[in-house]
Amino acid sequence: MKKHETTTPASYESVMGREGLRLTPQRRHVYEVLMEKRDHPTATEVFIRAQQGMPSISLATVYNCLETMVGSGLVKAVHVDREPTRFCANLHEHGHFHCTSCGHITDIEFGRRSASSAPVSSTPKGWKLPEGYLVTHQDLTLRGLCTDCTSGKTNTSPTI
Numbered sequence: 617m618k619k620h621e622t623t624t625p626a627s628y629e630s631v632m633g634r635e636g637l638r639l640t641p642q643r644r645h646v647y648e649v650l651m652e653k654r655d656h657p658t659a660t661e662v663f664i665r666a667q668q669g670m671p672s673i674s675l676a677t678v679y680n681c682l683e684t685m686v687g688s689g690l691v692k693a694v695h696v697d698r699e700p701t702r703f704c705a706n707l708h709e710h711g712h713f714h715c716t717s718c719g720h721i722t723d724i725e726f727g728r729r730s731a732s733s734a735p736v737s738s739t740p741k742g743w744k745l746p747e748g749y750l751v752t753h754q755d756l757t758l759r760g761l762c763t764d765c766t767s768g769k770t771n772t773s774p775t776i
């Protein structure tokens with residue numbers, strides 16, 4: 617096993633470069649934390665994880681890094697009602713499924729398109745846009761129950 621081989625996706629450099637952002641060690645670290653475990657953590661959770669590898673990092677810095685990366689499109693901010701914003705480093709075009717019972721957030725794919733890198737130019741199926749409107753960005757969250765919750769696996773409380 618090689619020790620010093622970090623597999624940071626090329627997209628990190630390209631996006632940061634395109635946006636003219638500096639590759640600060642903090643930003644890289646926060647991004648790596650997000651890539652490591654893709655369970656859509658909140659800023660506080662990212663902070664706790666980031667501190668393990670970089671004890672000097674502050675919550676304000678983490679917020680700042682997240683904000684910058686969301687602004688540049690490197691990271692997605694996922695808003696779920698009444699809950700703190702969560703963050704997602706999945707760069708593929710995708711939506712989210714929020715289980716209203718256990719709170720789990722899963723990535724879901726939009727219907728397949730032929731060119732993966734093409735910008736969103738068509739209207740998502742089933743929606744009727746007002747004339748002249750153009751979709752540049754899809755941000756979709758579906759709500760419902762995950763497999764565990766529909767099959768009743770999770771509600772196994774020992775108290776009756």
Ligand SMILES: [Zn+2]
Pocket residue numbers: 715716717718719720761762763764765
């Ligand atoms: Zn669930």
Ligand SMILES: [Zn+2]
Pocket residue numbers: 656692704705706710711712722723
């Ligand atoms: Zn996601």
